[in-house]
Amino acid sequence: MTDAERHLRADAARNVERIVRAAREVYADVGPDAPLEEIARRAGVGIRTLYRRFPHKEELIRAALDQSITEDLSPAIERALDDDNPLRGLTSLIEATLSMAAREHNTLAAAKNSGTLTAEVSAPFLDSLTLLTRRAQQASLIRADLVPDDVCRIMGMLTGVLWSMDHHSDGWRRYVTLILDALSPIGASPLPPAVPMQQEPQDGCWPMR
């Protein structure tokens, strides 16, 4: 590769990074239907550059989601799994997920609308939540009768409340506390049977409208 080629590639990568970051900002400010022209403008690139990097809108939305997961959620997952108290780890990961879902609310809505909010998106943190739940159960810190589908549904219940509040608020914390009380082994009532998940498989645990 010549120096000129290397320079071109680095330039292209910087453009992609800038466009994706601009997309997250514009979705947050304008809403899930924000026009691509506005994203190009915010990124400081021409609309043709944007289309060259992201021929389909879905690819840009998915890249925006992936960037936010890599930057915000992945470090939280690592920290949570390293916590020597699995309940504290579980709590911190639930909070990180809700915090990200609140901040990236419009990006998530855009992903939902465009069909790119697949189960694959939620798999990394859902698997970690399930693992932390099992560890906390083994340590008798949360009720023994929870199953993995409960974890998915509980995350759905929690992300569902985001629709009822200002996205800039952290009012969701109240419902995390309520749910953690529900998960406590103290005073736990016997649970009726768990039925299998039957939502659209692509939906994962995102109960988006």
Add this chain to the structure above:
Amino acid sequence: MTDAERHLRADAARNVERIVRAAREVYADVGPDAPLEEIARRAGVGIRTLYRRFPHKEELIRAALDQSITEDLSPAIERALDDDNPLRGLTSLIEATLSMAAREHNTLAAAKNSGTLTAEVSAPFLDSLTLLTRRAQQASLIRADLVPDDVCRIMGMLTGVLWSMDHHSDGWRRYVTLILDALSPIGASPLPPAVPMQQEPQDGCWPMR
């Protein structure tokens, strides 16, 4: 009024009742986008009779919802308010609401899609749930720190899980039990502050997609 007029009116009322009941059945069997022709066929009336009684589809959907509320939810509300144990009353009304929402899932979805699922629809049972919550709080049967907006959001969390299961199952009972454990004063953690409801005012507590 002549006998003939009386006869005609009774006939019209019977037709309306039959069409509305057929609509609920057809939505349940076929889905929220069921064609009006199918509803007319099931009711045993001509499509022109259906259009004469319900010039707009929204009116039929709303009538179907009202019929199901009158038949299923109103008696449950009365029984719950009459229960001398307010927690048992609250529990039975939550269960009746979820049971109705599961059974009438497609009618609710049709109402949501057509914009007729207004807050007005949920007001009667929501007011009763709030009243029963207050009574149960006064009897120290549920935690003292719940506010009315919590009741609305909790019902939203519970109806939200319906999307993840076969509508004919009563798998939602598991999450009612979990939530009732969350509402118990036993082992209740201090709650972060409640933030005001900010959803579309017409949405009520129905977190429909």
